[in-house]
Amino acid sequence: MASFTDKVVIITGCSSGIGLATTQLFLSRQAKVFGIDIAPFTAETTKDVPFEFHQADLIEPQAASEAVARCTAIFGRIDVLVNCAGISDGWSSADSLKDVEWERVMAINLTVPVRLMTAVLPAMKEQGKGSIVNVASKAGVSGAAAGIAYTASKHGLVGATKNVAWRFRNDNIRCNAVLPGGVATNIQNSVNMDCFDKDGFSSFFPVVEMHVAKNEKGQPVPVITPNDVAKGIAYLASDEARMVNGALLPIDAAWSTL
Numbered sequence: 001m002a003s004f005t006d007k008v009v010i011i012t013g014c015s016s017g018i019g020l021a022t023t024q025l026f027l028s029r030q031a032k033v034f035g036i037d038i039a040p041f042t043a044e045t046t047k048d049v050p051f052e053f054h055q056a057d058l059i060e061p062q063a064a065s066e067a068v069a070r071c072t073a074i075f076g077r078i079d080v081l082v083n084c085a086g087i088s089d090g091w092s093s094a095d096s097l098k099d100v101e102w103e104r105v106m107a108i109n110l111t112v113p114v115r116l117m118t119a120v121l122p123a124m125k126e127q128g129k130g131s132i133v134n135v136a137s138k139a140g141v142s143g144a145a146a147g148i149a150y151t152a153s154k155h156g157l158v159g160a161t162k163n164v165a166w167r168f169r170n171d172n173i174r175c176n177a178v179l180p181g182g183v184a185t186n187i188q189n190s191v192n193m194d195c196f197d198k199d200g201f202s203s204f205f206p207v208v209e210m211h212v213a214k215n216e217k218g219q220p221v222p223v224i225t226p227n228d229v230a231k232g233i234a235y236l237a238s239d240e241a242r243m244v245n246g247a248l249l250p251i252d253a254a255w256s257t258l
């Protein structure tokens with residue numbers, strides 16, 4: 001199990017779901033964590049852990065650079081960036097998509113992680129080392145797992161991951177992504193219901209249902225926990241993965257085999 005003693009780790013979306021589980025896992029492995037979220041951080045943290053919470057709407061143009069500057073001012077360096085903050089779309093398709101849905105989903109799921117990578121790279125280059133893990137999705141490599149905006153945003157993030165991996169490989173900076181399947185989190189609350197597309201949902205959801213369990217009412221229940229994803233993120237971020245660069249790690253209970 002990798003230890004992160006004295007490593008400084010930025011985690012976006014730290015207040016909920018996968019970002020929260022990742023924050024708790026890194027703290028339990030002795031990292032110093034700088035967590036960012038638009039929502040308040042309400043989880044119990046033990047008083048003696050090195051955790052700094054930064055509340056910000058990362059869509060704001062200066063938010064990424066301001067957060068990274070604050071992290072550097074507090075902890076002095078940046079070893080790991082975990083781009084986890086993200087939202088779901090309303091399953092809309094090319095025939096129902098509204099501009100507002102496209103722009104919001106692309107901004108949070110793609111523009112923000114790219115801005116954060118841009119913001120941490122100078123420190124990582126100066127240190128001669130760094131590791132970035134992007135939380136993409138099965139929808140980053142499949143056209144059949146979400147609406148058009150979410151699918152395009154996660155495909156974009158996969159492309160950005162590979163691009164950063166190759167471009168900065170000689171700077172000892174690695175960039176990888178996890179591709180989770182359905183995970184029990186609060187992501188459903190991020191759907192803009194004004195943009196919900198019933199037909200799109202009916203078309204894609206049977207594919208999603210192929211890798212979940214069912215409760216006694218026959219409703220789908222994800223079998224993957226946020227902590228399962230956090231462990232994959234921690235592996236990719238750690239020195240144990242020092243030769244893993246540009247990789248896409250599915251964490252989806254074999255859904256990736258479809």
Ligand SMILES: NC(=O)c1ccc[n+]([C@@H]2O[C@H](COP(=O)([O-])OP(=O)(O)OC[C@H]3O[C@@H](n4cnc5c(N)ncnc54)[C@H](O)[C@@H]3O)[C@@H](O)[C@H]2O)c1
Binds near residue numbers: 181190
């Ligand atoms: N839950 C799943 O089934 C699943 C599957 C594949 C990938 N993912 C990805 O995992 C990541 C985490 O999602 P989750 O499932 O834990 O959802 P979640 O809703 O539980 O957590 C997402 C967090 O991101 C934060 N956030 C959203 N917009 C933000 C903004 N503008 N600025 C700052 N913070 C913002 C939210 O406040 C929230 O705390 C997302 O990128 C999502 O696309 C989730």
